[in-house]
Amino acid sequence: MLGMNTQKYPTNNTNFRLAVVHAINYTQLLDTYSFNGSTYAKNYLGPITPGFGAYYDPGNLSLYSYNDNLAAYYLNLAGE
Numbered sequence: 001m002l003g004m005n006t007q008k009y010p011t012n013n014t015n016f017r018l019a020v021v022h023a024i025n026y027t028q029l030l031d032t033y034s035f036n037g038s039t040y041a042k043n044y045l046g047p048i049t050p051g052f053g054a055y056y057d058p059g060n061l062s063l064y065s066y067n068d069n070l071a072a073y074y075l076n077l078a079g080e
Contacts, residue, residue, distance in 0.1 A: 010078070019074035025066040 004011040004020070011017055026043055033040045043063050050056045 013078045015074045015078035019071045019078060021064040022067050022074065023071035024064075026063065027066065 002020075002024075004017055006012050006017075030039050030041055030043070044050060045057050045061055045063055
């Protein structure tokens, strides 16, 4: 789980946050934490767990993709 305080620098910069989420290889993380083909974690998108139904992902958003070029682009936009 990754939480970011959107009130403090540098995570108050939307482009910085986008750079972080696109720099994480979620598939590799899930494969790292598995045993006998069973994973110990799942990809979650919403601000709370999926058990909360409509509050979890009301916009039907897709998961972030791993893309280091896009991460570098957003980091440049953030001014870092």
